[in-house]
Amino acid sequence: MTENKFKYIGRERRTKEDKRFVIGAGNYVADIARPGCLHLAVVRSPHPCARIAAIRTEKALALPGVHYVLTGAELEEYTKPLQQYLDTPNVRWYSLAVERTRYAGEWVAAVVADSRYIAEDAVELIEVDYEPLPFIIDPEAALLPEAVAVHPKHGSNVIYRRTFSWGPVAEDFSKADHTLAFRTRWHRSATVPLETFGVISEWGPGQDILEVWASIQMPQYVEQIAAALKMPQNNIRVHYDVDVGGSYGVKRGIKHTVMVCYLAKKLGRPVRFIEDRLDNMSGGDMHGPDRSFDMKVAFDKSGRINSLKIRVLDDVGAYPGRSPLQLGKPIGAIVGAYRIGSVEYEAISVTTNKTGQVAVRGFGQSPTNVALETAIDRVAAYLDLDRLEVRRRNFIRPEDFPYLIPSGTTYDSGNYPAVLDKALNLADYERMLVRRDELRASGVAAGIGIATCLEPSGGNSAFEGLLNPSNESTTFLEAVMVKVDRNGTVTVIINTTTSGQGHETLVSLIVGEELEREPDQIRVVHSDSLNGLWTHSPVGSRMAIMMGGAAAGAAKKLKRDLLRIAAHNLGVAEDELAYDSGTISVAKDSTRKLSWEQLVIIAHRQYQKMPAGMEPALQSTFVLEVPSGGNLPTPDGRIQMYPCHSFQAHVALVSIDMGTGKPTILDYSIAHDCGTVINPHIVRGMIYGGAAHGIGAAFYERFAYDEGGQLLSQTFMDYLLPSVHEVPEIRQTEHCTPSPLTSHGQKGVGEGGYLGAPAAMASAVNDALAPHGKTLDTLPMRIRDIWECLNLA
Amino acid sequence: MSNHDIKIKVNGVVRTGTVSARTTLADFLREDCRLTGTHIGCEHGICGACSVEYDGQPVRSCLMYAVQADGHEVTTVEGLSDKDGKLSALQDAFCDTHALQCGFCTPAMLISAQSLLNETLKPTDEQIREALSANICRCTGYVQIFQAVRLAAERLRSGKEKVAS
Known part of the structure; x- marks a missing residue:
């Protein structure tokens, strides 16, 4: 381990946030009590597709305590459709179904009442006349020209389709010693936070401000509310001091918000909507990618992979929103950790009569990584080579960085062989092999899972312009403000909600490091959307890089101001000064100095001592654009996607009960390289937690629809979440290859665990099935699926 | 829906209230007592986010009615620290x-x-x-x-x- 040169960064310190949560003092949206608040409940469509012939609300409105019933027809009249990120003007999405329903569970009407209990009573009194229409559930069938269109005016179910070709794919395939092909399937699942989505809105008529408290993690939230409500953005105040009870990408309740805001303004009363679990699972628009990958691999007899052909079909459900872009992000790491010279990538996004897809941890990268890592294992099996050896032969080598991949992204830094070795050491791989074989000899199936993953981090929006050429926006900034008050204490203002990532800890450590002030004494507050600066929200593993970088930038500016004040008062040039924990002295004569307190007094109270023309007081803002950002794609679809590239290697031993097919993870080791670690506790938590999400996606979690279009997994009794029985005590170790692009060498770490674990689990199960002559390439690998592999011919 | 007067000792303090028969214990704690540290995650007893200690045993407060807790003792997360706020x-x-x-x-x-x-x-x-x-x-x-x-x-x-x- 390299020596830590920092005073606060990378040290084993408590986080700033934990204390309020262990005493139950978190401030979640459902905890916020507004006087006179009304409660909302929704009517859900039982049909996957039906014309809404009539909605009768009289009985509901007659129930004491009921204030209003809202329908899609009214929303269509007074609001604009919610944003689509592709040019699909005939895909019109509102908070409530307009004219027809497009999936079972879609919200058709909303009741506002004195309590949620009464609102739910009233929901049962609303009568909707539905005329069922044909619907489409299977994504492959949805592609066919004769398929029923989910949005008839759009003309087909194809929302996006493009074949990218980077490098000499045809030539590489024709020259290859071998080729192979296979298909992997990633079924619908999501990260499913324990807190459902919730939002409260209140209209302040005196000020004409619409107040919004929401459990949100979403870029451009305020501007989309403003657009839908046809309201100036500065009439809306989103409060970012709401604690979010988990998100992992999915907390994008724009449709909930627009409906609640509309009602709050119309009724002149605060309105709140806290989804119950059924609202959330069936119609909350929080399902993740639903994909099949058709993979073709060209390789030589030594196992070096020359080229890939990938066809991916993604079922985005009824209302695509931002989700088709999840086919775009994987382009930024389309070759994973490997030197693969050319790639063809056909990306297809298709609508079906299911709830809309939303961003999930990794933004499409995790299913892609399963396909990539399966390719490596298949090549090894085909050539009868060791899986580790094939990885090592194909790895981008440490001396290759910065490394340009065929699709236009340059990886910043890394040492993949070293990280893999650390994972193998941690796992005691040689012994693990013996243990696997002993298990097999004792009559159980057992397999070792090996997987690596690239984690693009620093969250950029480059895929927006790549998939939608009419979108020329490239800016994906993050802003931080630092100020020092008259008593010398430091406050940092950040401009987004937090859903467990520890942003307060992050910026206090970085500002503390830069100003050499104790982080525990630094206050970090969340602004609101009117009094703060700008954010693109904590997506794409970006905040260590972006919020951390902006915090460092603001702190450096403030430190420069302190040096300027000191130079003026000590009568020397700034470069003759030494800064030590806030005290500034003349480097060659340390008796001539000004303390932090003295500098603060000058800045805040003694204008006569300030350098001419300098602003009084001590404050600074810094707005950081994504490092390496600001570029539009080339016509052939090459783009620098994200700036930084973390890496992980996962090694796991899994046993499978032959009689039941039940998998048990006996041992799980992860080595990771996210550059400089800012807070070790937070990094470890992200690794473990991401892997647990991946274990869920690999074995248990699936939003399954039947042929009639009904969602079969609407509760936690059908949609299975891994408990402490299913998740082993994962072990982790770190490696540090600093990023040259960030303030302290940090990279992102929020998604890697989730990118590596499903691939590792698939690899383990397939290693266990190999002696039985079977493969299983469909996730989740349910107990029944595994049993069938082992027991049916 | 009938209403009921109840008396529950919550974190050592006797709380009284009038609740509807269908008011869950979770809602009583959160809305009536404003003890919002108890969270509601699924309302069908799986996730466990609403667990409170009830007469010394952990229970799902989303699966109990407030009236069922009448005359009993409940400890929530707010009752885990000592009186001076020192963490357990x-x-x-x-x-x-x-x-x-x-x-x-x-x-x-x-x-x-x-x-x-x-x-x-x-x-x-x-x-x-x-x-x-x-x-x-x-x-x-x-x-x-x-x-x-x-x-x-x-x-x-x-x-x-x-x-x-």
């Missing part, structure tokens, strides 16, 4: 190992783990796993929660041993 050994250990991220499952996770520590200060890994399996966490992968429970047990044991010697 378990809360302190959760902070030391960062046994949480978003914090939503944390109060109920503490209730379950505390119930275990009330029974034994030498829990086996299997006992810890059994106790924590009542609660789902989506953030942490449970590793640091495991570490926190072991750490708290160890500190409580050594604390007791010191008192004894």
Whole structure:
């Protein structure tokens, strides 16, 4: 381990946030009590597709305590459709179904009442006349020209389709010693936070401000509310001091918000909507990618992979929103950790009569990584080579960085062989092999899972312009403000909600490091959307890089101001000064100095001592654009996607009960390289937690629809979440290859665990099935699926 | 729906109220008592986020009606620290190992783990796993929660041993 040169960064310190949560003092949206608040409940469509012939609300409105019933027809009249990120003007999405329903569970009407209990009573009194229409559930069938269109005016179910070709794919395939092909399937699942989505809105008529408290993690939230409500953005105040009870990408309740805001303004009363679990699972628009990958691999007899052909079909459900872009992000790491010279990538996004897809941890990268890592294992099996050896032969080598991949992204830094070795050491791989074989000899199936993953981090929006050429926006900034008050204490203002990532800890450590002030004494507050600066929200593993970088930038500016004040008062040039924990002295004569307190007094109270023309007081803002950002794609679809590239290697031993097919993870080791670690506790938590999400996606979690279009997994009794029985005590170790692009060498770490674990689990199960002559390439690998592999011919 | 006058001792304080027969204990605690540390995650008894201690045993407050708790004692996360706000050994250990991220499952996770520590200060890994399996966490992968429970047990044991010697 390299020596830590920092005073606060990378040290084993408590986080700033934990204390309020262990005493139950978190401030979640459902905890916020507004006087006179009304409660909302929704009517859900039982049909996957039906014309809404009539909605009768009289009985509901007659129930004491009921204030209003809202329908899609009214929303269509007074609001604009919610944003689509592709040019699909005939895909019109509102908070409530307009004219027809497009999936079972879609919200058709909303009741506002004195309590949620009464609102739910009233929901049962609303009568909707539905005329069922044909619907489409299977994504492959949805592609066919004769398929029923989910949005008839759009003309087909194809929302996006493009074949990218980077490098000499045809030539590489024709020259290859071998080729192979296979298909992997990633079924619908999501990260499913324990807190459902919730939002409260209140209209302040005196000020004409619409107040919004929401459990949100979403870029451009305020501007989309403003657009839908046809309201100036500065009439809306989103409060970012709401604690979010988990998100992992999915907390994008724009449709909930627009409906609640509309009602709050119309009724002149605060309105709140806290989804119950059924609202959330069936119609909350929080399902993740639903994909099949058709993979073709060209390789030589030594196992070096020359080229890939990938066809991916993604079922985005009824209302695509931002989700088709999840086919775009994987382009930024389309070759994973490997030197693969050319790639063809056909990306297809298709609508079906299911709830809309939303961003999930990794933004499409995790299913892609399963396909990539399966390719490596298949090549090894085909050539009868060791899986580790094939990885090592194909790895981008440490001396290759910065490394340009065929699709236009340059990886910043890394040492993949070293990280893999650390994972193998941690796992005691040689012994693990013996243990696997002993298990097999004792009559159980057992397999070792090996997987690596690239984690693009620093969250950029480059895929927006790549998939939608009419979108020329490239800016994906993050802003931080630092100020020092008259008593010398430091406050940092950040401009987004937090859903467990520890942003307060992050910026206090970085500002503390830069100003050499104790982080525990630094206050970090969340602004609101009117009094703060700008954010693109904590997506794409970006905040260590972006919020951390902006915090460092603001702190450096403030430190420069302190040096300027000191130079003026000590009568020397700034470069003759030494800064030590806030005290500034003349480097060659340390008796001539000004303390932090003295500098603060000058800045805040003694204008006569300030350098001419300098602003009084001590404050600074810094707005950081994504490092390496600001570029539009080339016509052939090459783009620098994200700036930084973390890496992980996962090694796991899994046993499978032959009689039941039940998998048990006996041992799980992860080595990771996210550059400089800012807070070790937070990094470890992200690794473990991401892997647990991946274990869920690999074995248990699936939003399954039947042929009639009904969602079969609407509760936690059908949609299975891994408990402490299913998740082993994962072990982790770190490696540090600093990023040259960030303030302290940090990279992102929020998604890697989730990118590596499903691939590792698939690899383990397939290693266990190999002696039985079977493969299983469909996730989740349910107990029944595994049993069938082992027991049916 | 009939209304009922109830009296429940919550965190050592007697709370009275008039509730509808269908008011859940979770809603009574959160809305009537404004003890919002108890969270509602699924309302069908799986996730465990609403767990509170009821007459010394952890229960799902989303699956109980408030009237059922009439005359009984309930401890919520707000009752785990001492009167001066000093964190319990378990809360302190959760902070030391960062046994949480978003914090939503944390109060109920503490209730379950505390119930275990009330029974034994030498829990086996299997006992810890059994106790924590009542609660789902989506953030942490449970590793640091495991570490926190072991750490708290160890500190409580050594604390007791010191008192004894």
